[in-house]
Amino acid sequence: MKIRSKLAWTYIILLIIGIITISAYSILTIRSYLLEEGAEQFERDALSLALAAGSFKDNAQFDDRIQRQAQLSRYEMAVYDNDGVRFLTFPQYAFEDVSRYLESTLIDRLEQQEGRPIIINNENTEKLIAYVELTNSDNAAHYLRISQDKSQYYAAVASIRHIIYAGMFFSIGAVIIVSFLFARYMATPIQQLNEAALDIAQGNLDRQIDLNRNDEFGTLADSLNHMASTLRADNEKLKRLNEKQSQFFADITHEVRNPLHTISGSLEMLELPNLPAEKKKQYMVTARKQIKRVARLFEDIKTLQRYDFDENFINREIFNLKELVKEVEAAHQPMAEKKGLKLKLAKLSNCNVNADPNKIEQVLDNLVSNAIKYTPEGSVEVGFKKKEGLVEVYVEDTGPGIGEEHLDRLFDRFYRTDKARSRDKGGTGLGLSVVKGILNAHQSEIKVESEEGKGSRFFFQLPVVG
Template structure:
């Protein structure tokens, strides 16, 4: 059974039970009220008729007056003398099955009530009966019995019951119609949300649920839209990661294949019998160079993997930038001089920062070695500037610069602006990716400013310690 039908029948059953219960209670309450009021009125009428009967003269018109009272009041009346013997009835057929005299116990009870009537309302009896002691009367009458069919009271109850039944059936019909409409209204957003959720589950992440409601259904629709948006973003991210991963493995294969080919060729040449010692030494040096290149490649991959998965990738300490930059300058000064480049430091003073010294040294090594590698003439400048609570460390060169089209992907793994020239220079294509990974672990980032033909400036920031 569909949820709409379940909701409709649940409302119908509950409301029908409520309507029937209220109707039955109303009928019983009204019936009890009418009978109670009728009995009170009957008691008042009995007293009035007894008072009138006691005032009639004992003459030839006595019987006629009693009959007139019975006709006017529409009650059945019987008159008894002091001995409790009935001597007058109206109408006579109403008393055919009634004893012609009163019992002693009943007369005794009437005398004790001091003129108050005795009302008999037995469930098995179809009539309401009242006995009244007339007391001192002007005629032979001592006791008066009046009666009336209960059906006169039940007739009003029956009329009201029919009205209530009619209203009840009308209400039930209205409840059925309204319940189905209400269930449809309630179930519509559920069905809509279910269809949308199934659509999203099938992969249609562009599906948007347009449910303009301010209740829980509207909130759920917004949540599903947000979920679809998140899944769509995650899906796009996974696609990009998958593409990068595929490219990454392809690049690794390519990067490893080239030095392996070179090593294989060198080994083949070394197997020649008449190979001159100079050539043999050259091929050995080439093979060693390519082996070191492969070793650097896998060392860089290991560093990047640690950055991706190891939360303890860095160990922060208090370090002095002055000492770190001076050590880098001393290490690379001979290499720069050999290439005819000027390696200088500026604005060097003591500055304590919170960072991993080994990892920051690795960052400087990559940046300085790249600057030396790609700068043909001019100078390379290393330094830092204090900017508020951080120190901005930079490496600036007068190299060929980098085109704007390369800046967005410059730090991607294995990305090269000039692949052929980069391989000739022995690079792994992972240096700047390693730099970015290390600095991201420090909650920092590597940035670059470059102009083609004028040079580049790589820089990053670290927090200064008080």
């Protein structure tokens, strides 16, 4: 059974039970009220009839007057003498099953009432009965009995019952209609949400739910829309990540294939007979150089992998940045001199920082070696400047500069501004990516300022300690 039907029948059954209960209670309450009101009126009428009957003279017209009074009041009447013997009734058939004599206990009770009537209103009897003593009677009548069927009092209840029943059936009909409409109103958004959820599950992340409701369904619709939007964004990220991963593996394959081809070619040349010693040495140097290049490539990949997955990628400690910069400058001075470049060290002062010295040394090593590789003439300067609790470390060169179109992707893995020339210089294409990963792990950022023909400046910041 669908939820719409379940909701509808649940409301219908509950409301019908409520309507029937209220209607039955109303009928019983009205019935009881009318009987109580009738009993009070019956008691008053009994007193009035007793006063009238006691005032009649004891003559030939006495019977006629009692009968006329019974006709006018529409009560059944019986008159008893001083000994409790009935001597007059109207109508006669109403007293066929009634004893002709009053019980002594009833007479005693009437005498104790001192003129007030005794009302007999038992649930097992169909009549309302009153006995009253006629005090100071002018005739032979000493006790009066009046009675009336209770159905007389329930006549109004019958009419009211019909009205209540009509209203009840009308209400039930209205309840059925309203329940189905309400169930439809409640079930429709559920169906829409279900259809939308199925669409989203099947990959339709552009699905939007427009319920225009301020209740829980509207909140759920907004949540599903937000979920779809989040999934859509995540899906786009996964697509981009997959594209980068595919490109990454393609680049690795390409980067490894070239030096392997060179190594293979060198080994083939070394197998040639009668190869001059000078040529053998040249091919050995070439093969060794390409092997180092492959080793560097995988070392960089290992570093990047640790940055991606290792929470303990960096081990911070406090060290003097000045000493580290001097060590990097000294290590690269021979390479700079060999190329005819001037590797300058800025005026430095002692500066303690909290970072991983090995990783920061690797960053500077990559930046300085890149600057030397891509600067054909001029100079390379390395140094740092303190700025408001931070120290800015920089590497600046007088090389050809970098075009603006390359700056956004400069730190992407395997991205090169000039692929052919970069490979000729033995680069892996991962140096700047490694720099970015290390500095990101330090909650820092590598930045570059460059203009074609005017050199480049790479810099980053670290917090100063003390």
